[in-house]
Amino acid sequence: MEAFAEAAGLVFNFETLATIFLAAVFGMLVGAIPGLTATMATALLVPITFYMPPIPAIAAIISCTAMAITAGDLPGALLRIPGTPASAAYVEDSYRLAQKGKAGLAIGISVMSSSLGGLFGFLFLLFTAPILAKAALGFSSFEYFWLALLGLSCAALISSGGMIKGALALMIGLFIAQIGLDPLTATPRFTFGVVELMGGISFIPVMIGMFAVAEIMRSGRRAIADVPQIKLSNPFGGTLSTIWKYRKNQVRGSVIGALLGALPGVGGDLAAWITYALAKRTSKTPEKFGTGHPEGLVEAGATNNAALSAAWIPAMVFGIPGDAVTAIAVGVLVMKGMDPGPTLMTLNPQNFYAVMIVFAIANVLMLPLGWVAAKSARWIFEVPRALLNAAVLLFCIVGSYSINNSMFGVMLMLGAGLLAFVLESRMIAIAPIILGIVLGPLVETNFTTSMMIADGSMLGFFSRPIAAGLGFATMLIWGFTIVHALRGFFGENRSELVPKTEE
Amino acid sequence: MTFLKTIAGAVALTVLAAAPAFAQYPDRAINLIVPWGAGGGTDATGRIIATLLEKELGQPINVINRTGGGGIVGHTEISYAEPDGYTLGVITTELSMYHWTGVSPLSFADYEPLALFNADPEAVFVRADGPDIMELLAEVKANPGSIKASGANLGGMAHLGWAGVLVTNDIAPDAAPWVPSEGSAASLQLLASGAISVVATTLPDARPMVDAGEVKPLIVAATERVASAPDVPTAEEALGNKWSAYAWRGIAAPKSLPDDVKMVLTDALNKVVTSDEFVEFMKQRNFGIDYRDAAGFEAFMTDADASIGKALQAVGLAK
Numbered sequence: 001m002e003a004f005a006e007a008a009g010l011v012f013n014f015e016t017l018a019t020i021f022l023a024a025v026f027g028m029l030v031g032a033i034p035g036l037t038a039t040m041a042t043a044l045l046v047p048i049t050f051y052m053p054p055i056p057a058i059a060a061i062i063s064c065t066a067m068a069i070t071a072g073d074l075p076g077a078l079l080r081i082p083g084t085p086a087s088a089a090y091v092e093d094s095y096r097l098a099q100k101g102k103a104g105l106a107i108g109i110s111v112m113s114s115s116l117g118g119l120f121g122f123l124f125l126l127f128t129a130p131i132l133a134k135a136a137l138g139f140s141s142f143e144y145f146w147l148a149l150l151g152l153s154c155a156a157l158i159s160s161g162g163m164i165k166g167a168l169a170l171m172i173g174l175f176i177a178q179i180g181l182d183p184l185t186a187t188p189r190f191t192f193g194v195v196e197l198m199g200g201i202s203f204i205p206v207m208i209g210m211f212a213v214a215e216i217m218r219s220g221r222r223a224i225a226d227v228p229q230i231k232l233s234n235p236f237g238g239t240l241s242t243i244w245k246y247r248k249n250q251v252r253g254s255v256i257g258a259l260l261g262a263l264p265g266v267g268g269d270l271a272a273w274i275t276y277a278l279a280k281r282t283s284k285t286p287e288k289f290g291t292g293h294p295e296g297l298v299e300a301g302a303t304n305n306a307a308l309s310a311a312w313i314p315a316m317v318f319g320i321p322g323d324a325v326t327a328i329a330v331g332v333l334v335m336k337g338m339d340p341g342p343t344l345m346t347l348n349p350q351n352f353y354a355v356m357i358v359f360a361i362a363n364v365l366m367l368p369l370g371w372v373a374a375k376s377a378r379w380i381f382e383v384p385r386a387l388l389n390a391a392v393l394l395f396c397i398v399g400s401y402s403i404n405n406s407m408f409g410v411m412l413m414l415g416a417g418l419l420a421f422v423l424e425s426r427m428i429a430i431a432p433i434i435l436g437i438v439l440g441p442l443v444e445t446n447f448t449t450s451m452m453i454a455d456g457s458m459l460g461f462f463s464r465p466i467a468a469g470l471g472f473a474t475m476l477i478w479g480f481t482i483v484h485a486l487r488g489f490f491g492e493n494r495s496e497l498v499p500k501t502e503e
Numbered sequence: 504m505t506f507l508k509t510i511a512g513a514v515a516l517t518v519l520a521a522a523p524a525f526a527q528y529p530d531r532a533i534n535l536i537v538p539w540g541a542g543g544g545t546d547a548t549g550r551i552i553a554t555l556l557e558k559e560l561g562q563p564i565n566v567i568n569r570t571g572g573g574g575i576v577g578h579t580e581i582s583y584a585e586p587d588g589y590t591l592g593v594i595t596t597e598l599s600m601y602h603w604t605g606v607s608p609l610s611f612a613d614y615e616p617l618a619l620f621n622a623d624p625e626a627v628f629v630r631a632d633g634p635d636i637m638e639l640l641a642e643v644k645a646n647p648g649s650i651k652a653s654g655a656n657l658g659g660m661a662h663l664g665w666a667g668v669l670v671t672n673d674i675a676p677d678a679a680p681w682v683p684s685e686g687s688a689a690s691l692q693l694l695a696s697g698a699i700s701v702v703a704t705t706l707p708d709a710r711p712m713v714d715a716g717e718v719k720p721l722i723v724a725a726t727e728r729v730a731s732a733p734d735v736p737t738a739e740e741a742l743g744n745k746w747s748a749y750a751w752r753g754i755a756a757p758k759s760l761p762d763d764v765k766m767v768l769t770d771a772l773n774k775v776v777t778s779d780e781f782v783e784f785m786k787q788r789n790f791g792i793d794y795r796d797a798a799g800f801e802a803f804m805t806d807a808d809a810s811i812g813k814a815l816q817a818v819g820l821a822k
Contacts, residue, residue: 043568046550050784137717140698184683185657186573186606199576264692318695319711320688331547334788340711405567445685452682453651453698 007353010055011361019056020063020358024365027064031071032373034081034212034395036402037204038068042328054336055354061329062355063362066118069308070366073110073301074373077103078380079392081212081399086272086307088207088434090300096292103381104235104374105242109297111370112239113250117302118363120254121261121309126356132310133317136262141453142461145446146470147263151270151439153477154277163485165428172423173436176201183445184452196408203437205400205413210430212396213417216389218424235374246298249279253302261307264314264321269438271307276300290429309359316340316355528588528764529562535754536584536592538577540570544708544790545752548621549593551784552754552775559771573597573656575607582613586757588764591617596660596750599804599811604658605822611808615760616800618772619753621785622793623705624725625654625664626735628718630694636721636741639701640672647678652701653690657683658820661690663811664724664748665703666818671744676818694718705750706732707789724748731789748814751793751807753800769797 010016023045030041042065049057072083077094097106124132152170179190180200191197243250253275260271279299280289289296312329314320319340321327333340338351380388400413420430454460462468535553539545546568553564569577574597581592594614601607629639643650654661662683666676679701684690687704694702695717702709702718706729712718722741723729738746754772756765775781776794785792795803815821 043546046547050551050554137692137695138697140693140696142698143696181573181606183685188606195576195579199570264688317711318691318715318717320692331788336787405569449682449684449693450698452680453693455648 003349004353006350007357010350010354011059011357015053016056016059016358017361019052020059020361020365023060023064024067024362024369027067028071028369028373031068031083032074034075034079034083034208034392034399036399038065038072038084039325039328040402041065041068042325046328046332049332054338054351055358057332057336058329058338058355059358061332062358063365065325065329066305066308066359066362067366067369070111070114070305070370071373073114074107074377075395077106077110078377079212079388080215081208081392081396082434084304085203085207085269085434085438086300086304088211088431089273089276090297091211092290092429092431093293093297096290097294097297098292098381100292102238102292103377105238105294106292106297107370107374107377108236108239109242109294110301111366111374112236112243113253113298113301114305115363115366115370116243116250117254117257118305118309118366119360120251120302121258121306122356122359122363124258124306125309125313125359129313129317132259132262133313136264136314137318138466139263140464140467141446141449142464142467143470144263145443145450145461146467146474147260147270148439148442148446150470150474150477151273152435152443153474153481154273154435163481166432169423169428169430169432170436172419173433174440175436176206176433177437177440177444183441184448196406200441201412201437202403202409203434204403205409206416206437207434208396208399209413209416210420210433212392213413214420214424214430216393216396217417217421219385219389235377236371242294243298246295249275249295249299250302252278253299254306257303257306258310260303261310262313264311270442272300272303273435275303305363309363312355312359316352528767529560531589532563532565533560533588534565534567534590536577536581536590537566537568538570538574538581538592538595540568544788545593545595547788548752548785548790551781552593552620552772555775555778555781556771559774560767573606575601575609578609579607581755582609582757584757586615586760588756588760588768591754591756591768593752594755595752596807599807600658600660600815603812603815603821611801611804613758614755615758615765616797616804617754617756617765617768618776618797619751619793619795619800619803620772620776620781621753621790622749622751623707623791624723624729625661625703625748625750626706626709626723626732627665627668627721628691628694628702628704628709628713629700629721630697631716631719633700633719639721640669640674640742643669643674643679647675648680650679650701651682651699652679652703653682653684653693653699654703655684655686655690657681658815658818660748660750661687661703663814663818665701667724667746667748667814668703668722668738668742670814670817671738671746672742691718706735710789729791749793749807751803753795753804755800765797 027041030036031038042061045060045064049060069084073087073094075081076083076087076091077098080091080095082088082091094106094110179197181188181198188198256275257271276296276299279296280286283295311326315326315330319330321330330340396413397410400409403409423430450460462471535549537546537549550566553566557564569580574595578594578598584590598609598611602610634642652665654665662681669676669679682699687708690702690704691709691712693699706720709718713720720732720735722738723735724738724747726747728737738744773796782792812821
């Protein structure tokens with residue numbers, strides 16, 4: 001407790017609080033610009049942290065990251081440009097909600113469920129960090145393979161156009177993930193000797209293209225102002241009651257997010273997809289998903305930030321960062337003499353607790369900043385769509401260019417937009433394509449790694465207790481889904497065929 | 504008089520011709536290409552150098568992460584850039600390997616080396632309750648194929664570091680097969696979870712796991728013990744056979760950089776790499792400093808290229 005009081009002293013001083021606030025505003029601005037990512041915001045901040053004392057430096061990184069990721073939901077709701085691969089899972093719902101004139105509610109739900117989820121993740125982290133970190137270390141490529149496969153199965157479940165079309169879209173995503181040097185032996189695949197393709201297809205340009213450019217092509221030259229927004233003095237109006245209505249989703253999303261987020265490398269991207277699918281599966285009104293329904297939005301939003309907090313567990317306890325952002329943060333920790341490792345908690349517990357407190361502050365700060373953003377975002381709908389489209393396209397180009405600083409990203413974005421336009425006109429959902437691109441490499445890498453370790457024996461996937469459990473669970477879900485689909489298929493055919501033969 | 508005039512004229516001309524070059528370079532922002540992703544060791548060291556070099560040269564330095572293709576994309580971009588001093592890059596160990604493994608014709612000869620600033624030796628790790636190095640190698644000999652090792656990609660420096668330990672002790676490299684991974688973090692996770700038995704990586708990369716009591720270092724493939732881990736014996740001390748494998752990073756420009764520009768850059772880099780701020784940064788991040796000037800860096804890469812080629816041939820990865 002003494003350490004906790006000391007930690008509070010480290011955080012609650014003008015310098016640290018001002019840093020947290022400024023970094024949060026910065027993260028909010030970068031995150032809200034379509035196509036610019038949290039990774040970019042954090043990387044830009046690093047050289048500045050060189051000149052700061054340790055606690056403010058870490059605080060800046062944490063609050064900037066948390067805010068940038070949440071702010072990524074703004075262009076998602078307003079312009080259908082998801083900020084992260086995780087937010088691609090629920091972008092359709094938040095965008096449709098805004099199109100119904102409820103942009104304030106869409107942003108409000110995103111921000112508030114994120115904030116609550118993040119706070120839950122923080123509490124979780126506070127009490128279970130060492131145990132959870134130890135448990136996460138027990139996961140090898142065998143367990144990861146099953147988890148990634150489980151994530152892929154979500155595509156068929158969440159797809160709005162039906163299971164077959166969802167699976168088809170997933171296959172397209174998996175194919176796109178194949179392009180480039182294969183992750184383990186570096187053999188070029190579908191690259192045709194083009195150096196740019198060797199790096200693989202990065203998902204950000206594809207994601208921007210598929211969601212935003214396709215939407216621009218659809219809404220085209222509409223010269224009238226967009227959807228009139230419901231005027232409210234409080235843009236978050238109705239948010240609390242909506243979240244209370246779906247409180248079960250909020251809690252479940254946070255728990256699953258915190259658990260999966262602790263697994264380095266898979267957690268963050270995977271968790272929101274799984275809980276969105278779960279929300280749809282257990283919903284009383286699954287047909288409303290993807291049409292601007294808040295239920296999935298609440299659950300996946302909560303998951304997203306709970307996973308984000310939990311991703312710091314393996315990073316801080318074992319120095320194993322799960323993604324680019326935590327990798328940057330680990331670098332800053334080390335540089336400030338706070339080497340990640342169990343000693344971080346035993347030698348300098350006040351530093352560890354200070355980091356925890358910063359988490360809490362950043363997640364609370366999300367609410368007022370999100371409110372201001374939602375309030376000022378309304379003008380977007382007062383601009384004629386045709387004019388707005390020009391600006392959106394500009395952001396899309398900047399965003400895809402900035403991924404690798406090359407025109408190749410821009411070409412990729414345009415190509416992906418065209419593909420998505422055609423697919424969506426045929427009622428094929430595009431979210432599973434994004435899922436395929438994100439999870440394809442995970443499934444593949446963990447499969448080949450496991451095969452090498454097990455000397456090519458498939459039994460290896462069932463030789464470890466957790467892997468075996470996950471494996472059976474996955475196969476059970478698949479079995480049920482296939483039996484269900486077959487029954488539906490034959491049932492339908494019979495009823496259709498019988499009258500035909502009679503004619 | 505005429506003679507003096509001519510001399511004065513010649514001097515004036517020389518000064519006039521030379522002055523703009525000195526006065527002008529650098530007169531605008533410089534791009535520093537980093538062929539690896541934001542957040543990694545190459546990115547972190549590249550960014551601190553950029554920050555310090557900015558102060559030295561008085562012009563902004565933009566760090567650009569050009570990732571992909573195991574560093575090939577970024578390395579290619581650096582070598583293709585205009586050699587005017589406004590595009591520089593961080594080049595890394597992998598550059599010594601591309602042309603041997605046949606993935607790209609790029610080699611150190613395509614660059615104008617400016618300064619080497621970092622080199623870290625590979626070390627061999629097992630789980631904390633694992634065997635010592637003698638027992639480990641005995642097990643590899645007794646049951647070829649049963650011990651799996653990992654650390655990074657196939658044919659990378661970590662792989663060579665481990666294969667070299669086997670080869671120098673008369674063990675076939677495939678007796679303890681290499682499981683490629685995305686990097687040391689993924690490999691350490693495999694080791695801790697009990698899926699594999701050995702990880703080869705640098706000491707700073709594995710440090711948190713060593714401190715956590717999850718894994719322990721057995722030997723380091725270096726010419727002498729590392730200051731930050733004085734208890735870890737070198738390969739030669741533990742096994743009696745010389746073997747060293749270093750992962751390195753340096754700053755380079757595209758080939759045929761003008762001499763005057765090169766002078767400005769090498770002088771500035773000399774100040775940056777030997778500055779207190781840089782030394783302190785590298786110490787805090789546990790990176791080893793190995794500073795060599797342009798000529799020294801070129802000689803270093805020539806040696807590294809040859810020895811890595813030999814090692815790649817020994818493990819059967821060279822084309």
